[in-house]
Each structure stands twice: as structure tokens, then as C-alpha cells.
Amino acid sequence: MNATCSTLTVSLSQAKADFLKLAHQASTGQVITITRTGVAFVQLLAVRKAPQRRIGAMKGKLIIPDDFDTPLPDSLLREFEKKST
Template identity: 35%
Template sequence: MASTQFNLYEAKTQLSSLVERAAHGEEIIIAKGGKPLAKLVPIGPESISPREPGGNYLGITYLADDFDAPLPDEVLRDFGL
């Protein structure tokens, strides 16, 4: 993968074109005072995966039996209902 370095000011003024170049496979290094600070790289297909229905990050899938039961009167009063 080819790598090209840009100083921070230059990167700010050309950000759209640098992102486009990175999306096409070029590695863009952003430097300040000649010291590399950040790198723009393309997002690989493995980084964008669809969510699985019913799943979450913690693997917890639980729905209480009384989930849709009416709220108690004292809770309704707290909401002004």
C-alpha cells in the first residue's frame, strides 16, 4: 500500500480529496512539524458488518414477562398522569 505524508494545514485544506484517495487504497499520513500524528486508511469490508437481529454487544437478550403491563399508580403519579 502506497503511503503519502501531508502536513496538518495542507490536510485540512484538502481533506475531501485525501479521504477519497484513502478510500481508493492509498495510506495518507498526517504530520505536524514533520512528526506523523494520524493515518487515513480505507475501511475494509470486515469493518462494516450488518447487525444480527436480536443480538447486542453484551449478548444479553431478556424481556421481562410483565414488560407491557400497566405501570403502577404511584409511578403514573410521578409522571403527572
């Protein structure tokens, strides 16, 4: 949603009668607040689209050394495995 979206408040009976119109308005970014006996109890708003993943976006930017999976020296392993007291 953007910062310029507007809000519309309607009663439950009006929402029932005009649901398709209200759903369309919500899909354009307008927030619809539905009231029951004058008290807001639900909002109708557009679903945000999930950001698209770009496969291969980091291709060529990461370098994995040939010795990546070589075991670490014992002294370094001991440092990682130290338990705090």
C-alpha cells in the same frame, strides 16, 4: 489493503485544506500520513469491509446423529470431571 498500496505524507494544514481529496485517495487504498510540526501523528486509511457470512454454507456437510443429546455413560462423565491435582 493490498501489498501495492502507496503512502502519502502531508502536513496538518494541507490535510485540512484537501481533506475531501485525501479521503477519496484513502478510500482507494492509499495510506495518508498526516504530520504535525514534521512528526507523523495520524494516518488516514480505508475501512476494511467485514467479510460476508454465507448462510447455509455448511448445509448437507454436517451430520448430527439421532442420539446426539443422549446422556453420556457415567464412566465417561467421570473422566471428563476428573480434577487434576
